[in-house]
Amino acid sequence: MTATTQDIFLKGNRVNLEPLSREHIPAMEIAVTDGDLWELWFTGVPRPEDVSAYVDKALAMQAEGTAIAFAVRDKCSGDIVGCTRICNWERPHNRLEIGYTWYAKRCWQTGINSESKLLLMTYAFETLGVIAVEFRTHWHNHRSRQAISRLGARQDGVLRNHRITQDGIRRDTVVFSILDSEWAAVKHDLEFRLQRHA
Template sequence: MSKVDRSLCLTGEHVILEPLSLDHVPALINAANDGQLWELWFTNVPDNDGMKAYVEKALEAESIGQALAFAVRDKVSGSVIGCTRICNWDQANRRLEIGYTWYAKSFQRTAVNTESKLLLLNYAFTALDCIAVEFRTHWHNKVSRAAIARLGAKQDGILRNHRIQADGTLRDTVVFSIINSEWPAVEASLKSKLAEHGN
């Protein structure tokens, strides 16, 4: 099993993805307060009191080789504006998921998500030699589903009653993926979308 590279930073024109640490907790609390993101019942963004445990859980998954977590930093302002993660990393089968992604409301629907996904997908398909990358989201999170489809991922299916949420409700999970043979076309499309934002 590969060791997690804690020094890894992925840098683009708009964002820097840097290794997540407990030092990011105060900045992540500020980012989540931009839009009170924890109030969206179909997402898993922690509130102020839960942020430290959220980061600790991400780092625990890293320690056993199942994840690689990043804080997302806006390159212009230097502010931490959210986080994202490689997770459910099945190294033997060269598959992983990109998830636990959220951004401060003022940075949603900007170039941030497109570039973050471009950086992560490039790392997954080139450095990690993945054959498939998954994305999963709540059935009711229409914004997330549309964003994943815009990346070029294809819907694989719906896992019904997939999870029991903290409030006791049952989550249907929509699964999307991009496979390695699709990556060149997806990469070209994402770069074109970024160009439209005016790099």
């Protein structure tokens, strides 16, 4: 991972995505308590006491060159309200995934997720030049599946028995993607809806 990818700031009207660091841990420990997000059994949101290890793992993935991790700052309040990540960056195949995303419950359905994804996809398609951006979520995470669909992503399929969770439950993973050929229309629609939401 080069210094340039470690220092990426993505700035929007409502949110800023700033390089994740250990300095964000106290704010993330507070954000994750808004809605007790770790209690959603079908997500991978850390408990407050596990945020430090969660950040360390994200930074380790970044050091390996397969991820770029961000803290999400709400520009209205100035608070860190969640995090997100470019991950599973397959450079030989020119594709990546956007995931490890969670927000404090007060941010749900506020446009924060849509603008964060717009910033990430703009960077992925227009700076990194990828040919596909992928999204994955748990079969039972209906809120996430609906949010991904609203972004303009299309469902590619379901990976059955794809993962075994810490609880020993077999997870089916729903895979969505947006292709570079679809990006112009997806971007236009997202920008239009964000303007109307504002």
